[in-house]
Amino acid sequence: MGERRTIYLDHAATTPVKPSVADAMWPYLNNHFGNPSSIYRIARESRNAIETARAQVAKALGAEPGEIYFTSGGSESDNWAIKGIAFANRKKGNHIITSAIEHHAILHTCQYLEREGFAVTYIPVDQYGLIDPADLERAITDTTILISIMYANNEIGTIEPVAELGAIARKHKIPFHTDAVQAIGNVPIDVRTQNIDLLSLSAHKFYGPKGCGALYIRKGVKIDNLIHGGGQENRRRAGTENIAAIVGMGKAIELATADIEWHNTHIRTLRDRLLNGILVTIPHARLNGHPEKRLPGNINISFEFIEGESMLLWLDDEGICASTGSACTSGSLEPSHVLLAIGLPHEIAHGSLRLTLGDANTEADVDFVLEVLPKVVSRLREMSPLYKGGKEENSNV
Amino acid sequence: MGERRTIYLDHAATTPVKPSVADAMWPYLNNHFGNPSSIYRIARESRNAIETARAQVAKALGAEPGEIYFTSGGSESDNWAIKGIAFANRKKGNHIITSAIEHHAILHTCQYLEREGFAVTYIPVDQYGLIDPADLERAITDTTILISIMYANNEIGTIEPVAELGAIARKHKIPFHTDAVQAIGNVPIDVRTQNIDLLSLSAHKFYGPKGCGALYIRKGVKIDNLIHGGGQENRRRAGTENIAAIVGMGKAIELATADIEWHNTHIRTLRDRLLNGILVTIPHARLNGHPEKRLPGNINISFEFIEGESMLLWLDDEGICASTGSACTSGSLEPSHVLLAIGLPHEIAHGSLRLTLGDANTEADVDFVLEVLPKVVSRLREMSPLYKGGKEENSNV
Amino acid sequence: MYSDKVMDHFKNPRNVGEIENPDGVGEVGNPVCGDIMKIFISVNDNVITDAKFKTFGCGAAIASSSMATELVRGKTLEDAWEISNKAVAEALEGLPPIKMHCSVLAEEGIHKAINDYRKKQGLPEWEEKNPHSHEHEDSACEH
């Protein structure tokens, strides 16, 4: 134990910037710096770079360039979508529908709105993390002004029936937002055919830079601004544009959506090798999330009798980067709200491990994890007072 | 006319990233990418890089690292400060005091709050753009919950008596915010001695990257979040951190505040040479802003009988990058609210030019502008129906 | 932001200046809004034989004045009257939406100059077909 290689298996937390993306960004850090709102030549160059990126993002989503607004990331996009729609439509109603397994950028924003007098329905999910469209339909009332359901879950990887949910929202003429931060590049997205009115993106989840995202807002959707000020982004999002990052995001989304097929096949093959290897060699392990309707790179697995953080520390010691729950909350002591929502008891939720594969992972990475992980789990089990050496075969703790 | 060199005189709009800053950022784009919220080694590296930058920003302001929160830029910082304080203190009162010459990130946010039921007093300024502290004191009521006055104006460069204003706010126990986006690096700032409770920064105004800013929040100040979600920034600003940009901002603020003396002397000397040259060679020109209490690099000058944009186009043709009004609003047809606030008639405000010098400008740049600008002005005056060849010497249009 | 044609007419404006004893003069715009156009015409036999302008305004205002004076030269008053702001903008290979009001000003300047001529001749003034001036002046000067 202890050799110094890094096996990165936390692509759901963030991804490395692709070299060609970093190279595309560099000139805008090092050289071209004009403020795109100005009128001289070097400013027009910046403006053109931004508009090229906007077209690239639009194309990846089947949207118009004029419907893409750049933001500082997925959290800002989610906050803007939820608060912007809520406040702009307050006179129509105060009811928002979302799911129990959204990212905190959605959930905490909804909780904030509850304190501001909005009513929020959190639709439950089944044991696989799936939303039942019938539940959505039932939750709709006369005062519903927004439906927000994530495209794919960041923890357990479950892919929701977004097109169906969008169709229901459309039928009731309610704006439909989806947090597609984890989905882009893994699932083909088309905002027109899937009836999506608003969609959040974050560049660093698809090999682009951190600190840059986008919100797609279908033409005609009524929404308040989140950040007021200058006239940037067609007067909808103030702030001098982060040109380098926007250029990087454009390039990254083009690359990520160009080869979804290849990417999926490659990643899924590796993922299944890793997953099957784990399930075969480690007893008392269960996969969380849907067996098929899941992101190609995602594994989320619970190991009974042990706790997640201590697994991560051992894996880190071996150079393996993994996560338990979502990265944002790993500082927290509460078990993941997503794992609780799919019905895991707290103590099992505490023992969950998320491994998310990416483009650069190899079979050798997988084999190394399969060598290390069983040792880590059994080592921790041996010191666990809950573990009786396999004699609790049928226990459910 | 027409040679291809670029003389950048729009440093108030944005600045180039210093090569050493870009170099400091590059590893975090190209290599170190761990999500700082995770627990493995490469994530801890990111976390350390962020905390180093936080300490650098804190030091530049005389603050504690724990009082610095990274944002996506000056506009977000301003929005957060204003809305965050307003909503968190709504029960105490609904009155906000600001000035008539704030950046739109403040003004449009205040206008938004007026629609939400807050009352805003916009303190006027004198002919130089200065706030009278007595006006502030008079504006304070029992329901005042926030005072926000900018440190230095982005258009006319006037530096406000912030320490005095802060002392008044402190005396009345009202949180005092200042938008120091234009001031940092030009004016020594110390949030303790100047009684500043909140302060906005934007990295791209001091040779750092675009898309990154900070809000200083004095310990104990009650403020709501603007972007809800994950636990980043001590649970106050959600979103995966823009590590590369944060590292760049830390480095840039260190450089910008290390040599304020040198910077000021160098820039002011060049600025005065340019300003005097203009005033000597071009009639019907007047300086806007305060003659002494102004940013060292700022010139804002009105040329009667002509309009600003046509000047910019001619200057651009010569490779000179300049601005009229603030960059954010150059797409707008309204004359600058700042120039109107200092009492300029509309038609004079329309004919204003802002030249803002930076570290890399040279005497040769100044001399070239002094060669070009008089020709541009007289050319445009010759085609202006308002200009009668100097015969209107005493007119005030 | 501007087409090459606009930049050409901005940098090399045609027909700048005043006509000494003009047959018609039209002044439009408002210094408060940041643009004034003054159009001068000479008329001979119902034909505009010369047109000149002086303009205080942005790049688009100068280019529009230049193009409008070009377009009316040699035209009968009737034909000149028919030149719309759209024709001016199209001849300039387009204007940014926010600058369309400049072409409107040019159209109105020509109309005013023609009516000034007609008034001097004792003829009734022609009426604007699309009195869009106010709407556009508002958007030009949105305070």
Added chain:
Amino acid sequence: MYSDKVMDHFKNPRNVGEIENPDGVGEVGNPVCGDIMKIFISVNDNVITDAKFKTFGCGAAIASSSMATELVRGKTLEDAWEISNKAVAEALEGLPPIKMHCSVLAEEGIHKAINDYRKKQGLPEWEEKNPHSHEHEDSACEH
């Protein structure tokens, strides 16, 4: 995030395991909160001659158990009782604030084991001086 000392006690925990016929056992924590510690002690002549643990929990919980069992070994029951959670944390060269409750659990585990021994001996149980357990368990398990 963790000190070298914590990592050392996490990676090479001292005294893992169970004592076959322990003189005292203390179990604290709650699987729902993500940590359980079980402390076993052997007592001879009022001195703790052996201490072992089994722990389900995070790195800090394991390191705290390891350090606590180290600290009590060879101590009289009175001295062992006086070992506070702060002493455990200090011996570990500090714990992140969010993990301080792990050292509290360790202190409580020792106390429970000692009282278990006293009970078995027919002696009155000692009282916790700072019954911080609940407050801390709450923050450990904030749902």
